[in-house]
Amino acid sequence: MAKTVLITGTSTGIGRAAAILFAKNGWNVLATMRNPEKEQELTQLENTLVTRLDLEDVGSIADSIQQGIARFGKIDLLVNNAAYGQYGIFEAIAPEQIEKQFQVNVFGTMNVIRAVLPHFRQEKQGAIINVSSAGGRIGIPLISLYVSSKFALEGFSEALSYELASQNITLKLVEPGGVITPFHETSAKFFASDDSLTDYQAFTQAAMDKLGQMSEDISTAEQVAEEILVAATDGSDQFRYAVGKDAKGWIKDRTSMDDLTHTRHMRNFFGIDTKG
Structure with a gap:
């Protein structure tokens, strides 16, 4: 009997690539998105059901799960793939933008997990893969809100994985670096700026140039989807799956250096004077 996967955020990018890949590998796919009425491709896939799921609408989460079952x-x-990035200097980001970043990336993900857990416990098995980011392991300027939401997701996932293991439910993290998707274009629309914060102008421009360099060797959505499938099917106790040369390099630097060395490394990379 074919297994069934529920994937959030399948309208574009990683979620869409994952829906197509799982369907091609014989899974039943519950492909969810905020505006399913616009979808034309995924509705044509065999054994695929496209439903509405908005992370800020708890009712839509429950409805989607019920339709899938x-x-x-x-x-x-x-x-759990659906997310977006709030970019910009922290001081320029309004409180409501901060709340929305966590409402979607953290609380929304939590709500989907909460809604599906009774079903998993009834079945006495289940699996969850949370799509995090290499930015959930290292602090990166100009995307402090996004990476902090992923830091929260990482800590939550690690702690929750032990609780769920007692119920024969597996939880894993997939950590991409840069990915060729509309994600960054969409997030650019949310870039927070404040013309009065002139003190940051030189740093912001230099940091944006460096972030561009960090995104030169990045993965495709299909490569991330393939790693999600591996995490779902390898039967191992591995918890984190980094995707991409860039992600693996950043995480290696963070885990192999002590805090002081890494701080100096990052400040040097972004052109910030480091005192001895």
Whole structure:
């Protein structure tokens, strides 16, 4: 009997690539998005159901899960992919923008997990893959809100994984670096700026140039989707799956250096004077 996966954020990017890949590998796919009425491609895939799920609408989460169970009998795997990035200097970001970043990336993900756990416990098994980021392991300027939301997701996921293991439910993290998707274009629309904060202008421009360099060797959405499938099917106890040469390099630097060395390394990279 085919297994069923629920994937959030399948309208573009990683979520879309994952929906297509799982369907090609014989899974039933519950492909969720905020505006399913606009979808034309995924609705044509075999054994795929496209439903509305908005991370800021708890009712839509429950409805989507119920539709998936009604169609396929059960859900075996949840892939929490939906997220966005709030970019900009922290001082320029309004409180409501900060709240929305966490409402979507953290609380929304938590709400989907909370909604599916009773079903997993009833089935006495299940699996969850949270799509995090290499930015969930290292602090990066100009995206402090995004990386802090992913730091929160990482800590939550690690702690929760032990609770769920007692119920025969697996939880894993996939950590991409830069990915060729519309994600950054979408996030650029949310870039916070304040013309009165002139003190940051030189740093902001230099940091944006460096971030561009960090994104030169990046993965495709399909490569991340392939790693999600590996994490879902390898049967191992591995918890974190880094994707991409860039992500693996950043994480290696962070985990192999002590805090002081890494701080100096990052300040040097972004052109910030480091005192001895």
